[in-house]
Amino acid sequence: MMKTTALFAVCLLFVATVSHAAQQRMNVLFLVADDLNSWPLGDQHRYSGKVIAPNIQKLAASGVNFTRAYAPSPVCSPSRTAFFSGVSPWRSGHYHNALQVNESEPLHKALSLAGAFKQAGYTTIGYGKITHGWDQKQHWDRKVGHKRDPDPPNAPLTSVGRGEQDWGPIHLPESQMNGTQLANMTIAQLRKQHDRPFFLACGFFNPHMPWYVPQKYFDLFPLDDVKTPALKANDLADVPPLGVALTAGKSKFVRAVMDAGLHAEAVRAYLATTAYVDTQVGRVLDALDNSPYRDNTIVVFLSDHGFHLGEKNHWQKATLWEEATHCLLMFRVPAPGLTPAPGFAPAGTVCKRFVSLQDIYPTLAALCNLKTRDDLDGRSLLPLLKDPKAPWPSTALTGLSDKANPKVGYITVRNELGRYIRYDTGQEELYDDATxxxxxxxxVNDPAYSELLARMRAALPDTSKLATPLPAVERRRRAKD
Ligand SMILES: [Ca+2]
Structure with a gap:
């Protein structure tokens, strides 16, 4: 009897130790918005009108906000593949949507971020749009994809509307919208008892087009008060042909919006959809804050890339300029009873170092002590989470390819000095951030900037070593993004 009791006690101790260890390991709540540009950051150069995103801004105020975060690629699939695989587009060759990711050897060898957590004993749960094209479904214990909300029965709702490029009040109650339901599922997980640490991801499709959200979100922005982003006439006149070519598919739509006098309406619809997704993010964060996981869950919030609304005669994404490459990235690293954890920068810290979504994987690996491969692209942001002014090679790279020139990967470097873009031999752009x-x-052709040009060229990786773009998926369907 004594022996049994002793054994039982040992077992109890073991269980207690394991469960204590599980408690010590940080959970991760990983939130992604789709096509959300940097407007919620309040940068007046980008947008000087009112943006309503109080929940995202509240999260920023409770953690470290990287206000100079850039996407590895300005399109959904390559950006998400890059930050979820740890392999950059210029190593994988995955520079655009609908490329054959299975043909990439580095991606074959890669372990997804979810896989790294699963391997470490985490429960991995994903709701909605997290990856796109490189999905590694086996790395999720539970995964439910996103569904695009049905178009209103009388769509298009605008005179310029075609395909996904439309906006207006949705016919569904908010509770039936996919974003709301993804938030509900995520909240349900936060209300559950978990016996292992979790990696819980929720990816919202908004504010990707079409912009169909309840009328009340449009009503937040009286049309007369809506500002449009500043535009420069003939902005593309000094852009080389391969840069102009990136806007070719969208310039007609921009013209149609402008000619119909709908620019402010379109901007309002983007702001309304942003306010909707912010509301859903807020619901999830409130659920976390009201759960037992508040003090042992790292929160990451990001957008997969930026978005044009008429700037440079362009709409949506897939360019190498600031509008499409600049995105949101914030971390909250708490500790029991304390936010933030000891040694970390105080809540509300703004880090202005230039970073990339490519840095997320190594950062989470460092924060959660994951055993990862040593060939991850990107850099752990841990030093910056502790001290936003820590020494840092402050550059961000973004890669892209164009179907019109399918053999070449384009690349841009962004840092405090400005932006340099290299499309192909002899085609470059250079912008001076100071002026x-x-x-x-x-x-790029102004002799007064020859020194800046030399420095920016030197900041670029050896372009002869960039992976060439993967072959395109040969299917007769419109590439969804
Ligand atoms: Ca220009």
Whole structure:
């Protein structure tokens, strides 16, 4: 009897130790918005009108907000593949949507971020749009994808509407919208008892087009008060042909919006959809804060890339300028009873170092002591989470390819000095951040900037070593993004 009791006690101790260890390991709540540009950051050069995103801003105020975060690629699939695989587009060759990711050897060898957590004993749960094209479904214990909300029965709702490029009040109650339901599922997980640490991801499709959200979100922005982003006439006149070509598919739509006098309406619809997704993010964060996991859950919030609304005669994404490459990235690293954890920068810290979504994987690996491969691209942001002014090679790279020129990967470097873009032999752009933060004047041929040009060229990786783009998926369907 004594022996049994002793054994039982040992077992109890073991269980207690394991469960204590599980408690010590940080959970991760990983939140992604789709096509959300940097407007919620309040940068007046980008947008000077009112943006309503109080929940995202509240999260920023409770953690470290990287206000100079850039996407590895300005399109959904390559950006998400890069930050979830740890392999950059210029190593994988995955520079655009609908490329054959299975043909990439580095991606074959890669372990997804969810896989790294699963391997470490975490429960991995994903709701909605997290990856796109490189999905590694086996790395999720539970995964439910996103569904695009049905178009209103009388769509298009605008005179310029075609395909996904439309906006207006949705016919569904908010509770039936996919974003609301993804938030509900995530909240349900936060209300559950978990016996292992969790990696819980929720990816919202908004504010991707179409912009169909309840009328009340449009009503937040009286049309007369809506500002449109500053535009420069003939902004593309100094852009080389391969840069102009990136806007070719969207310039007609921009013209149609402008000619119909709908620019402010379109901007309002984007702001309304942003306010909707912010509301859903807020519901999830409130659920976390009201759960037992508040003090042992790292929160990451990001957008997969930026978004144009008429700037440079362009709409949506897939360019190498600031509008499409600049995105949101914030971390909250708490500790029991304390936010933030000891040694970390105080809540509300703004870090202005130039970073990339590529840095997320190594950062989470460092924060959660994951055993990861040593060939991850990107850099752990841990030093910056502790001290936002820590020494840091402050550069961010973004890669992209164009179907019109499928053999070449384009690349841009962004740092405190400005932006440099290299499309192909002899085609370049250079913008000086000090005098031209809106990237209106390409000074690549201006002798006054030869020193800046030399420095920016030197900041680029050896372009001869960039992976060539993977072959395109040969299917007769419109590439969804
Ligand atoms: Ca220009």
């Amino acid at each position: 031209d933060p809106r990237e209106w004047t390409n000074v």
